[in-house]
Amino acid sequence: MSTAITRPERIRALLDAALAPSVLELTDESAMHAGHEGAKSGGSHYRLTIVSERFEGLRLVMRHRLVYDSVHDMMHTDIHALAITALAPSEL
Numbered sequence: 001m002s003t004a005i006t007r008p009e010r011i012r013a014l015l016d017a018a019l020a021p022s023v024l025e026l027t028d029e030s031a032m033h034a035g036h037e038g039a040k041s042g043g044s045h046y047r048l049t050i051v052s053e054r055f056e057g058l059r060l061v062m063r064h065r066l067v068y069d070s071v072h073d074m075m076h077t078d079i080h081a082l083a084i085t086a087l088a089p090s091e092l
Helices: 007-019 061-068
Strands: 024-029 046-052 079-087
Touching: 007 024, 007 046, 007 061, 061 079
Parallel strands: 046 079
Antiparallel strands: 024 046
16 A cells, blocks of 8 residues: 655645645646646646735735745755745635
């Protein structure tokens, strides 16, 4: 029996641990980028919608920084591209 964790599961676990989101929607869009340079190197393309209290009062660039910091070890190896929608609960 294999217990290997998938890329999306690892991304979710890292984001959960760092940002305790109330909403975390992660979509693998890699198939839409077949043949793209990043796909050739094994990196995947993801779309993320995340809502976290940690984003309250932060500008968009800082929200993205928190997300990227959370998955830093996966960037450019497991993740080639990450499209982020980062919201605070008050923005819902």
